[in-house]
Amino acid sequence: EDVPGGAAAYMYNKVMEEQSGYKYLDVAPRTLTAKANRPGYGSDGDYFAKPNTEDVVRVVKQMMAE
Incomplete structure (x- = not known):
C-alpha cells in the first residue's frame, strides 16, 4: 500500500492485529506500510517513503527473535 491506511492494509490490520486473528500462528504478524507523506519523485522518493x-x-529479524 502507498499509505498506512490503504484498503488492504486497513482490513489486514483490523483482523490480524486488533482482533487477534493470528492466534494460530507462532508470532504476531506485522504490517509494514509506506510513511504518510508526499514522497519525492523517482527512486529517491520511493527509498525514503516506502518500505525497502x-x-x-x-x-x-525482530520476528525471528521472538
Whole structure:
C-alpha cells in the first residue's frame, strides 16, 4: 500500500492485529506500510517513503527473535 491506511492494509490490520486473528500462528504478524507523506519523485522518493529491503530485513529479524 502507498499509505498506512490503504484498503488492504486497513482490513489486514483490523483482523490480524486488533482482533487477534493470528492466534494460530507462532508470532504476531506485522504490517509494514509506506510513511504518510508526499514522497519525492523517482527512486529517491520511493527509498525514503516506502518500505525497502532494510525495513523488511529489520522486521523479519525482530520476528525471528521472538
